[in-house]
Amino acid sequence: MRCEIVPPYLLQRLASLDDPTFAQASAAARHSLLVERPWRGIRSGESAPPTSAPRVPSAIGRSLQEAKRTIFDAQNTEDLPGMKVPDPAESEDPAVTEAFAGLGHTHDLYRYEFDRASIDDNNLPLDATVHFGRDYDNAFWDGERMVFGDGDGVVFTRMTRSLSVIGHELTHGVTQYTANLVYSGQSGALNESVSDVFGALVEQRVLKQSVEQASWLIGEGIFTDQVEGNALRSLKAPGTAYDDDVLGKDPQPAHMDDFVVTASDNGGVHLNSGIPNRAFYLVAEALGGNAWEQAGHIWYSVLTGGILDAHATFAEFASATVDSAGADASAVTEAWKAVGVL
Amino acid sequence: MKISVSRSGGLAGLTRTWNVIVDDQPDREEWMSLVSSLPWSSRPRVLPQPDRYIYVIRCSRRRITLPEQKVEGPWRELVNRVQSAAS
Numbered sequence: 001m002r003c004e005i006v007p008p009y010l011l012q013r014l015a016s017l018d019d020p021t022f023a024q025a026s027a028a029a030r031h032s033l034l035v036e037r038p039w040r041g042i043r044s045g046e047s048a049p050p051t052s053a054p055r056v057p058s059a060i061g062r063s064l065q066e067a068k069r070t071i072f073d074a075q076n077t078e079d080l081p082g083m084k085v086p087d088p089a090e091s092e093d094p095a096v097t098e099a100f101a102g103l104g105h106t107h108d109l110y111r112y113e114f115d116r117a118s119i120d121d122n123n124l125p126l127d128a129t130v131h132f133g134r135d136y137d138n139a140f141w142d143g144e145r146m147v148f149g150d151g152d153g154v155v156f157t158r159m160t161r162s163l164s165v166i167g168h169e170l171t172h173g174v175t176q177y178t179a180n181l182v183y184s185g186q187s188g189a190l191n192e193s194v195s196d197v198f199g200a201l202v203e204q205r206v207l208k209q210s211v212e213q214a215s216w217l218i219g220e221g222i223f224t225d226q227v228e229g230n231a232l233r234s235l236k237a238p239g240t241a242y243d244d245d246v247l248g249k250d251p252q253p254a255h256m257d258d259f260v261v262t263a264s265d266n267g268g269v270h271l272n273s274g275i276p277n278r279a280f281y282l283v284a285e286a287l288g289g290n291a292w293e294q295a296g297h298i299w300y301s302v303l304t305g306g307i308l309d310a311h312a313t314f315a316e317f318a319s320a321t322v323d324s325a326g327a328d329a330s331a332v333t334e335a336w337k338a339v340g341v342l
Numbered sequence: 343m344k345i346s347v348s349r350s351g352g353l354a355g356l357t358r359t360w361n362v363i364v365d366d367q368p369d370r371e372e373w374m375s376l377v378s379s380l381p382w383s384s385r386p387r388v389l390p391q392p393d394r395y396i397y398v399i400r401c402s403r404r405r406i407t408l409p410e411q412k413v414e415g416p417w418r419e420l421v422n423r424v425q426s427a428a429s
Contacts, residue, residue, distance in 0.1 A: 168353070191392065264348075264357055
């Protein structure tokens with residue numbers, strides 16, 4: 001019997017359950033999915049499905065599976081996905097092994113710290129392409145996969161060298177499946193900031209670094225030795241990550257007084273992200289300990305809680321974090337006040 | 343005539359600009375032919391993808407903004423030529 005009241009995302013989750021207790025429901029859900037319009041992921045810019053519906057908690061059998069990782073090699077073309085790498089864990093190509101390990105570490109952060117089954121919370125396989133383009137100084141999330149360039153060897157080395165960059169790209173996928181923040185203006189800067197925050201947390205968790213021990217840098221190690229700089233961005237001190245003759249100085253603002261109004265970069269999404277980045281750091285600093293166990297949970301609940309508008313402003317996001325902070329609400333409020341948002 | 347290619351966005355959020363004075367180029371006629379063949383009035387619409395580059399190409403009074411994914415065909419040829427002639 002076709003059950004139309006069950007929304008497709010819930011059917012999808014039921015269909016994936018591998019606990020024998022739910023075998024019948026799982027089979028029925030799979031059948032229903034077959035007769036329904038085939039499920040597809042949300043694409044950037046589309047509305048996310050409502051997330052206020054009841055979750056199927058892992059306590060009653062939702063499966064949190066191992067990461068299913070596949071690495072492809074674009075062989076310095078821009079053709080995606082590229083050639084599948086047969087055994088990435090054993091590859092002698094560092095771009096392949098770094099991407100493979102980075103996907104695993106990011107998957108583990110979401111799985112073990114936030115009870116999330118991959119980026120879609122439904123065990124979506126993780127695909128990455130390395131060696132994209134020639135001298136390509138960039139990495140991006142195209143809605144389906146992470147894509148990494150080798151760098152030009154003059155300013156940038158290969159993008160996979162930084163675990164925070166890999167975590168950043170995968171988190172764009174998580175955002176796409178959850179708050180789906182529109183990639184422009186303040187909501188775009190929040191989209192960027194969330195990727196920086198969880199990218200930093202992936203790295204801190206692997207390195208077992210507390211708030212005090214962590215570098216709070218994004219992209220450490222992807223500049224060549226010729227560049228005067230440590231990384232692309234600093235959450236702790238936006239605007240200080242690099243200061244180079246050729247690249248200039250890190251232009252990120254750390255306070256609303258310095259908010260950058262520009263048409264470039266989708267309205268400065270990589271610039272103004274410095275403001276919410278700094279707010280997250282201040283919350284983490286106030287709460288102490290390991291950031292992924294404290295401040296990270298407040299941010300994660302806002303990102304995935306179905307409470308944010310896709311066009312959310314900094315102030316709306318800030319209010320949502322205060323509302324989600326429970327006993328830590330005053331520390332969160334102070335952090336956003338310190339960067340001029342509240 | 344000057345052609346300017348400005349690339350913003352990308353994971354690093356670094357803006358780079360390349361300029362070429364066409365009149366100074368040895369193959370000036372080829373440049374002029376390429377520039378006149380470009381679909382300046384097209385407005386390709388794609389949803390922004392995280393961390394992708396955005397190109398702004400200017401030539402005299404003409405100007406176009408293209409997401410990286412749409413820098414293809416003659417636009418790709420122009421961008422490649424400007425980048426190699428400027429560096």
